[in-house]
Amino acid sequence: MKNFEERDSEDYLLLSGILHFAFCKRRWALIHIEQQWNENSLTFSGRLMHKNADNPHLTECRGDIIITHAMPLVSHSLKVYGVADVVEFQRNNTGVELEKFSGFWNVIPVEYKSGKKNSFGSDEVQLCCQAMCLEEMFETAIQHGFLYYGKTRRRFEVKFDDDLRKRVTSLVAEMYHLFEEGITPPAVYQKHCDNCSLVDICLPQLSSKKHAVDSYLESAILR
Structure with missing residues:
Protein backbone atom coordinates (compact mmCIF):
# COMPACT_ATOMS: atom_id res chain seq x y z
CA MET A 1 0.00 0.00 0.00
CA LYS A 2 1.29 3.46 -0.91
CA ASN A 3 2.03 5.85 1.94
CA PHE A 4 -0.03 9.03 1.54
CA GLU A 5 0.61 12.02 3.78
CA GLU A 6 -2.43 13.95 5.03
CA ARG A 7 -1.04 17.16 3.54
CA ASP A 8 -1.07 15.54 0.10
CA SER A 9 -4.86 15.85 -0.05
CA GLU A 10 -5.47 19.13 1.81
CA ASP A 11 -6.59 20.92 -1.37
CA TYR A 12 -8.73 18.05 -2.65
CA LEU A 13 -12.52 17.78 -2.63
CA LEU A 14 -14.32 15.47 -0.24
CA LEU A 15 -15.13 12.11 -1.81
CA SER A 16 -18.47 11.94 0.02
CA GLY A 17 -19.56 15.01 -1.93
CA ILE A 18 -20.03 12.95 -5.07
CA LEU A 19 -23.00 11.24 -3.39
CA HIS A 20 -24.78 14.60 -3.01
CA PHE A 21 -23.65 15.79 -6.45
CA ALA A 22 -25.06 12.74 -8.24
CA PHE A 23 -28.33 13.16 -6.32
CA CYS A 24 -28.63 16.97 -6.62
CA LYS A 25 -25.91 19.37 -7.78
CA ARG A 26 -27.52 22.28 -5.93
CA ARG A 27 -27.52 20.30 -2.66
CA TRP A 28 -23.80 19.58 -3.12
CA ALA A 29 -23.06 23.26 -3.78
CA LEU A 30 -25.04 24.43 -0.74
CA ILE A 31 -23.02 22.07 1.46
CA HIS A 32 -19.55 22.24 -0.08
CA ILE A 33 -19.45 25.75 -1.55
CA GLU A 34 -21.80 27.75 0.69
CA GLN A 35 -21.06 25.62 3.81
CA GLN A 36 -24.73 25.18 4.73
CA TRP A 37 -26.21 22.18 6.50
CA ASN A 38 -29.40 21.13 8.27
CA GLU A 39 -30.37 17.87 9.99
CA ASN A 40 -33.55 15.86 9.53
CA SER A 41 -34.70 12.35 10.46
CA LEU A 42 -33.11 10.82 7.36
CA THR A 43 -29.67 12.33 7.95
CA PHE A 44 -29.88 11.46 11.66
CA SER A 45 -30.71 7.81 10.93
CA GLY A 46 -27.82 7.77 8.48
CA ARG A 47 -25.41 8.87 11.20
CA LEU A 48 -26.71 6.13 13.49
CA MET A 49 -26.17 3.54 10.75
CA HIS A 50 -22.53 4.63 10.44
CA LYS A 51 -21.84 4.54 14.19
CA ASN A 52 -20.06 1.16 14.11
CA ALA A 53 -18.78 1.43 10.57
CA ASP A 54 -17.01 4.69 11.40
CA ASN A 55 -14.94 3.26 14.28
CA PRO A 56 -11.34 3.56 13.02
CA HIS A 57 -10.03 1.33 15.81
CA LEU A 58 -12.21 -1.64 14.88
CA THR A 59 -10.67 -4.42 12.79
CA GLU A 60 -12.28 -7.83 12.60
CA CYS A 61 -10.91 -11.14 11.37
CA ARG A 62 -13.48 -13.68 10.26
CA GLY A 63 -11.69 -16.67 8.79
CA ASP A 64 -10.44 -15.65 5.37
CA ILE A 65 -11.91 -12.15 5.61
CA ILE A 66 -10.36 -9.11 7.32
CA ILE A 67 -12.81 -6.25 7.94
CA THR A 68 -11.48 -2.73 8.51
CA HIS A 69 -13.61 0.28 9.47
CA ALA A 70 -13.28 3.99 8.61
CA MET A 71 -10.28 3.57 6.32
CA PRO A 72 -8.85 6.89 5.03
CA LEU A 73 -8.95 7.17 1.24
CA VAL A 74 -7.28 9.40 -1.32
CA SER A 75 -6.86 9.53 -5.07
CA HIS A 76 -4.32 11.89 -6.60
CA SER A 77 -5.63 11.27 -10.11
CA LEU A 78 -9.20 12.24 -9.14
CA LYS A 79 -8.03 14.72 -6.46
CA VAL A 80 -10.51 13.52 -3.83
CA TYR A 81 -10.13 12.24 -0.29
CA GLY A 82 -12.43 10.72 2.33
CA VAL A 83 -13.20 7.67 4.42
CA ALA A 84 -14.60 4.25 3.50
CA ASP A 85 -17.24 2.83 5.85
CA VAL A 86 -15.85 -0.68 5.56
CA VAL A 87 -13.16 -2.33 3.46
CA GLU A 88 -13.09 -6.12 3.35
CA PHE A 89 -9.92 -7.99 2.47
CA GLN A 90 -10.77 -11.46 1.19
CA ARG A 91 -8.03 -14.09 1.01
CA ASN A 92 -7.32 -15.17 -2.57
CA ASN A 93 -4.59 -16.61 -4.74
CA THR A 94 -4.07 -13.18 -6.26
CA GLY A 95 -4.46 -9.69 -4.86
CA VAL A 96 -2.48 -7.45 -2.54
CA GLU A 97 -0.14 -8.20 0.33
CA LEU A 98 -0.99 -6.79 3.76
CA GLU A 99 1.31 -5.88 6.58
CA LYS A 100 0.99 -8.35 9.51
CA PHE A 101 -1.02 -10.80 7.39
CA SER A 102 0.35 -13.54 5.17
CA GLY A 103 -0.91 -14.40 1.70
CA PHE A 104 -2.78 -12.33 -0.87
CA TRP A 105 -6.04 -10.44 -0.48
CA ASN A 106 -8.74 -8.98 -2.70
CA VAL A 107 -9.91 -5.48 -1.75
CA ILE A 108 -13.70 -5.02 -1.47
CA PRO A 109 -15.29 -1.68 -0.42
CA VAL A 110 -18.61 -1.84 1.45
CA GLU A 111 -20.81 1.22 2.03
CA TYR A 112 -23.64 1.31 4.59
CA LYS A 113 -26.88 3.21 3.95
CA SER A 114 -29.78 3.66 6.38
CA GLY A 115 -32.55 3.77 3.80
CA LYS A 116 -33.24 1.71 0.71
CA LYS A 117 -31.86 1.49 -2.82
CA ASN A 118 -32.68 4.58 -4.91
CA SER A 119 -32.97 5.18 -8.64
CA PHE A 120 -30.42 8.01 -8.88
CA GLY A 121 -27.34 5.76 -8.90
CA SER A 122 -25.69 8.12 -6.39
CA ASP A 123 -24.79 5.31 -3.97
CA GLU A 124 -23.14 3.32 -6.75
CA VAL A 125 -21.15 6.38 -7.85
CA GLN A 126 -19.86 6.98 -4.31
CA LEU A 127 -18.86 3.32 -3.90
CA CYS A 128 -17.10 3.26 -7.26
CA CYS A 129 -15.19 6.42 -6.34
CA GLN A 130 -14.05 4.71 -3.14
CA ALA A 131 -12.91 1.72 -5.19
CA MET A 132 -10.93 3.94 -7.55
CA CYS A 133 -9.16 5.46 -4.55
CA LEU A 134 -8.37 2.00 -3.17
CA GLU A 135 -7.07 0.86 -6.55
CA GLU A 136 -4.61 3.74 -6.59
CA MET A 137 -3.60 3.25 -2.96
CA PHE A 138 -3.05 -0.51 -3.19
CA GLU A 139 -1.99 -0.57 -6.85
CA THR A 140 -4.57 -3.22 -7.65
CA ALA A 141 -7.76 -3.73 -9.68
CA ILE A 142 -11.13 -3.88 -7.94
CA GLN A 143 -14.02 -5.38 -9.89
CA HIS A 144 -16.91 -5.01 -7.45
CA GLY A 145 -18.09 -3.82 -4.04
CA PHE A 146 -21.26 -3.89 -1.94
CA LEU A 147 -23.97 -1.52 -0.72
CA TYR A 148 -25.80 -2.48 2.47
CA TYR A 149 -29.21 -0.89 3.11
CA GLY A 150 -30.46 -0.78 6.69
CA LYS A 151 -34.13 -0.40 5.80
CA THR A 152 -34.23 -3.62 3.78
CA ARG A 153 -31.25 -5.27 5.50
CA ARG A 154 -30.00 -6.38 2.12
CA ARG A 155 -26.57 -6.23 0.57
CA PHE A 156 -26.30 -5.43 -3.15
CA GLU A 157 -23.30 -6.12 -5.34
CA VAL A 158 -22.07 -3.23 -7.50
CA LYS A 159 -19.84 -3.96 -10.47
CA PHE A 160 -17.37 -1.23 -11.39
CA ASP A 161 -17.73 -1.27 -15.17
CA ASP A 162 -16.38 1.32 -17.61
CA ASP A 163 -19.62 3.31 -17.73
CA LEU A 164 -19.73 3.74 -13.96
CA ARG A 165 -16.05 4.70 -13.81
CA LYS A 166 -16.54 7.28 -16.58
CA ARG A 167 -19.50 8.75 -14.69
CA VAL A 168 -17.34 9.12 -11.57
CA THR A 169 -14.59 10.89 -13.52
CA SER A 170 -17.09 13.18 -15.26
CA LEU A 171 -18.89 14.12 -12.03
CA VAL A 172 -15.64 14.89 -10.19
CA ALA A 173 -14.51 17.12 -13.06
CA GLU A 174 -17.83 19.00 -12.95
CA MET A 175 -17.59 19.31 -9.15
CA TYR A 176 -14.19 20.96 -9.50
CA HIS A 177 -15.47 23.36 -12.16
CA LEU A 178 -18.39 24.55 -10.00
CA PHE A 179 -16.22 24.70 -6.87
CA GLU A 180 -13.45 26.73 -8.49
CA GLU A 181 -15.97 29.12 -10.09
CA GLY A 182 -18.08 29.31 -6.90
CA ILE A 183 -21.24 28.41 -8.80
CA THR A 184 -24.37 27.17 -7.01
CA PRO A 185 -26.77 25.69 -9.60
Whole structure:
Protein backbone atom coordinates (compact mmCIF):
# COMPACT_ATOMS: atom_id res chain seq x y z
CA MET A 1 0.00 0.00 0.00
CA LYS A 2 1.29 3.46 -0.91
CA ASN A 3 2.03 5.85 1.94
CA PHE A 4 -0.03 9.03 1.54
CA GLU A 5 0.61 12.02 3.78
CA GLU A 6 -2.43 13.95 5.03
CA ARG A 7 -1.04 17.16 3.54
CA ASP A 8 -1.07 15.54 0.10
CA SER A 9 -4.86 15.85 -0.05
CA GLU A 10 -5.47 19.13 1.81
CA ASP A 11 -6.59 20.92 -1.37
CA TYR A 12 -8.73 18.05 -2.65
CA LEU A 13 -12.52 17.78 -2.63
CA LEU A 14 -14.32 15.47 -0.24
CA LEU A 15 -15.13 12.11 -1.81
CA SER A 16 -18.47 11.94 0.02
CA GLY A 17 -19.56 15.01 -1.93
CA ILE A 18 -20.03 12.95 -5.07
CA LEU A 19 -23.00 11.24 -3.39
CA HIS A 20 -24.78 14.60 -3.01
CA PHE A 21 -23.65 15.79 -6.45
CA ALA A 22 -25.06 12.74 -8.24
CA PHE A 23 -28.33 13.16 -6.32
CA CYS A 24 -28.63 16.97 -6.62
CA LYS A 25 -25.91 19.37 -7.78
CA ARG A 26 -27.52 22.28 -5.93
CA ARG A 27 -27.52 20.30 -2.66
CA TRP A 28 -23.80 19.58 -3.12
CA ALA A 29 -23.06 23.26 -3.78
CA LEU A 30 -25.04 24.43 -0.74
CA ILE A 31 -23.02 22.07 1.46
CA HIS A 32 -19.55 22.24 -0.08
CA ILE A 33 -19.45 25.75 -1.55
CA GLU A 34 -21.80 27.75 0.69
CA GLN A 35 -21.06 25.62 3.81
CA GLN A 36 -24.73 25.18 4.73
CA TRP A 37 -26.21 22.18 6.50
CA ASN A 38 -29.40 21.13 8.27
CA GLU A 39 -30.37 17.87 9.99
CA ASN A 40 -33.55 15.86 9.53
CA SER A 41 -34.70 12.35 10.46
CA LEU A 42 -33.11 10.82 7.36
CA THR A 43 -29.67 12.33 7.95
CA PHE A 44 -29.88 11.46 11.66
CA SER A 45 -30.71 7.81 10.93
CA GLY A 46 -27.82 7.77 8.48
CA ARG A 47 -25.41 8.87 11.20
CA LEU A 48 -26.71 6.13 13.49
CA MET A 49 -26.17 3.54 10.75
CA HIS A 50 -22.53 4.63 10.44
CA LYS A 51 -21.84 4.54 14.19
CA ASN A 52 -20.06 1.16 14.11
CA ALA A 53 -18.78 1.43 10.57
CA ASP A 54 -17.01 4.69 11.40
CA ASN A 55 -14.94 3.26 14.28
CA PRO A 56 -11.34 3.56 13.02
CA HIS A 57 -10.03 1.33 15.81
CA LEU A 58 -12.21 -1.64 14.88
CA THR A 59 -10.67 -4.42 12.79
CA GLU A 60 -12.28 -7.83 12.60
CA CYS A 61 -10.91 -11.14 11.37
CA ARG A 62 -13.48 -13.68 10.26
CA GLY A 63 -11.69 -16.67 8.79
CA ASP A 64 -10.44 -15.65 5.37
CA ILE A 65 -11.91 -12.15 5.61
CA ILE A 66 -10.36 -9.11 7.32
CA ILE A 67 -12.81 -6.25 7.94
CA THR A 68 -11.48 -2.73 8.51
CA HIS A 69 -13.61 0.28 9.47
CA ALA A 70 -13.28 3.99 8.61
CA MET A 71 -10.28 3.57 6.32
CA PRO A 72 -8.85 6.89 5.03
CA LEU A 73 -8.95 7.17 1.24
CA VAL A 74 -7.28 9.40 -1.32
CA SER A 75 -6.86 9.53 -5.07
CA HIS A 76 -4.32 11.89 -6.60
CA SER A 77 -5.63 11.27 -10.11
CA LEU A 78 -9.20 12.24 -9.14
CA LYS A 79 -8.03 14.72 -6.46
CA VAL A 80 -10.51 13.52 -3.83
CA TYR A 81 -10.13 12.24 -0.29
CA GLY A 82 -12.43 10.72 2.33
CA VAL A 83 -13.20 7.67 4.42
CA ALA A 84 -14.60 4.25 3.50
CA ASP A 85 -17.24 2.83 5.85
CA VAL A 86 -15.85 -0.68 5.56
CA VAL A 87 -13.16 -2.33 3.46
CA GLU A 88 -13.09 -6.12 3.35
CA PHE A 89 -9.92 -7.99 2.47
CA GLN A 90 -10.77 -11.46 1.19
CA ARG A 91 -8.03 -14.09 1.01
CA ASN A 92 -7.32 -15.17 -2.57
CA ASN A 93 -4.59 -16.61 -4.74
CA THR A 94 -4.07 -13.18 -6.26
CA GLY A 95 -4.46 -9.69 -4.86
CA VAL A 96 -2.48 -7.45 -2.54
CA GLU A 97 -0.14 -8.20 0.33
CA LEU A 98 -0.99 -6.79 3.76
CA GLU A 99 1.31 -5.88 6.58
CA LYS A 100 0.99 -8.35 9.51
CA PHE A 101 -1.02 -10.80 7.39
CA SER A 102 0.35 -13.54 5.17
CA GLY A 103 -0.91 -14.40 1.70
CA PHE A 104 -2.78 -12.33 -0.87
CA TRP A 105 -6.04 -10.44 -0.48
CA ASN A 106 -8.74 -8.98 -2.70
CA VAL A 107 -9.91 -5.48 -1.75
CA ILE A 108 -13.70 -5.02 -1.47
CA PRO A 109 -15.29 -1.68 -0.42
CA VAL A 110 -18.61 -1.84 1.45
CA GLU A 111 -20.81 1.22 2.03
CA TYR A 112 -23.64 1.31 4.59
CA LYS A 113 -26.88 3.21 3.95
CA SER A 114 -29.78 3.66 6.38
CA GLY A 115 -32.55 3.77 3.80
CA LYS A 116 -33.24 1.71 0.71
CA LYS A 117 -31.86 1.49 -2.82
CA ASN A 118 -32.68 4.58 -4.91
CA SER A 119 -32.97 5.18 -8.64
CA PHE A 120 -30.42 8.01 -8.88
CA GLY A 121 -27.34 5.76 -8.90
CA SER A 122 -25.69 8.12 -6.39
CA ASP A 123 -24.79 5.31 -3.97
CA GLU A 124 -23.14 3.32 -6.75
CA VAL A 125 -21.15 6.38 -7.85
CA GLN A 126 -19.86 6.98 -4.31
CA LEU A 127 -18.86 3.32 -3.90
CA CYS A 128 -17.10 3.26 -7.26
CA CYS A 129 -15.19 6.42 -6.34
CA GLN A 130 -14.05 4.71 -3.14
CA ALA A 131 -12.91 1.72 -5.19
CA MET A 132 -10.93 3.94 -7.55
CA CYS A 133 -9.16 5.46 -4.55
CA LEU A 134 -8.37 2.00 -3.17
CA GLU A 135 -7.07 0.86 -6.55
CA GLU A 136 -4.61 3.74 -6.59
CA MET A 137 -3.60 3.25 -2.96
CA PHE A 138 -3.05 -0.51 -3.19
CA GLU A 139 -1.99 -0.57 -6.85
CA THR A 140 -4.57 -3.22 -7.65
CA ALA A 141 -7.76 -3.73 -9.68
CA ILE A 142 -11.13 -3.88 -7.94
CA GLN A 143 -14.02 -5.38 -9.89
CA HIS A 144 -16.91 -5.01 -7.45
CA GLY A 145 -18.09 -3.82 -4.04
CA PHE A 146 -21.26 -3.89 -1.94
CA LEU A 147 -23.97 -1.52 -0.72
CA TYR A 148 -25.80 -2.48 2.47
CA TYR A 149 -29.21 -0.89 3.11
CA GLY A 150 -30.46 -0.78 6.69
CA LYS A 151 -34.13 -0.40 5.80
CA THR A 152 -34.23 -3.62 3.78
CA ARG A 153 -31.25 -5.27 5.50
CA ARG A 154 -30.00 -6.38 2.12
CA ARG A 155 -26.57 -6.23 0.57
CA PHE A 156 -26.30 -5.43 -3.15
CA GLU A 157 -23.30 -6.12 -5.34
CA VAL A 158 -22.07 -3.23 -7.50
CA LYS A 159 -19.84 -3.96 -10.47
CA PHE A 160 -17.37 -1.23 -11.39
CA ASP A 161 -17.73 -1.27 -15.17
CA ASP A 162 -16.38 1.32 -17.61
CA ASP A 163 -19.62 3.31 -17.73
CA LEU A 164 -19.73 3.74 -13.96
CA ARG A 165 -16.05 4.70 -13.81
CA LYS A 166 -16.54 7.28 -16.58
CA ARG A 167 -19.50 8.75 -14.69
CA VAL A 168 -17.34 9.12 -11.57
CA THR A 169 -14.59 10.89 -13.52
CA SER A 170 -17.09 13.18 -15.26
CA LEU A 171 -18.89 14.12 -12.03
CA VAL A 172 -15.64 14.89 -10.19
CA ALA A 173 -14.51 17.12 -13.06
CA GLU A 174 -17.83 19.00 -12.95
CA MET A 175 -17.59 19.31 -9.15
CA TYR A 176 -14.19 20.96 -9.50
CA HIS A 177 -15.47 23.36 -12.16
CA LEU A 178 -18.39 24.55 -10.00
CA PHE A 179 -16.22 24.70 -6.87
CA GLU A 180 -13.45 26.73 -8.49
CA GLU A 181 -15.97 29.12 -10.09
CA GLY A 182 -18.08 29.31 -6.90
CA ILE A 183 -21.24 28.41 -8.80
CA THR A 184 -24.37 27.17 -7.01
CA PRO A 185 -26.77 25.69 -9.60
CA PRO A 186 -30.35 27.02 -9.58
CA ALA A 187 -33.09 25.03 -7.85
CA VAL A 188 -35.35 22.72 -9.81
CA TYR A 189 -38.20 21.40 -7.70
CA GLN A 190 -38.87 17.64 -7.77
CA LYS A 191 -40.81 15.32 -5.48
CA HIS A 192 -37.72 14.11 -3.62
CA CYS A 193 -36.95 17.70 -2.60
CA ASP A 194 -39.51 17.43 0.23
CA ASN A 195 -37.34 14.81 2.00
CA CYS A 196 -34.13 16.80 1.66
CA SER A 197 -32.69 18.21 4.89
CA LEU A 198 -31.83 21.44 3.05
CA VAL A 199 -35.30 22.10 1.63
CA ASP A 200 -35.85 25.12 3.92
CA ILE A 201 -32.52 26.59 2.85
CA CYS A 202 -32.78 25.69 -0.83
CA LEU A 203 -36.46 26.75 -1.20
CA PRO A 204 -36.81 24.86 -4.50
CA GLN A 205 -40.48 25.70 -5.08
CA LEU A 206 -39.92 29.42 -4.55
CA SER A 207 -36.75 29.43 -6.62
CA SER A 208 -38.42 27.53 -9.46
CA LYS A 209 -41.32 30.02 -9.50
CA LYS A 210 -38.87 32.95 -9.49
CA HIS A 211 -37.00 31.40 -12.41
CA ALA A 212 -40.28 31.01 -14.32
CA VAL A 213 -41.20 34.67 -13.64
CA ASP A 214 -37.74 35.88 -14.68
CA SER A 215 -37.95 33.88 -17.91
CA TYR A 216 -41.40 35.31 -18.65
CA LEU A 217 -40.26 38.90 -18.03
CA GLU A 218 -37.17 38.39 -20.15
CA SER A 219 -39.19 37.01 -23.06
CA ALA A 220 -41.75 39.83 -22.70
CA ILE A 221 -39.03 42.50 -22.84
CA LEU A 222 -37.50 40.95 -25.97
CA ARG A 223 -40.80 40.95 -27.85
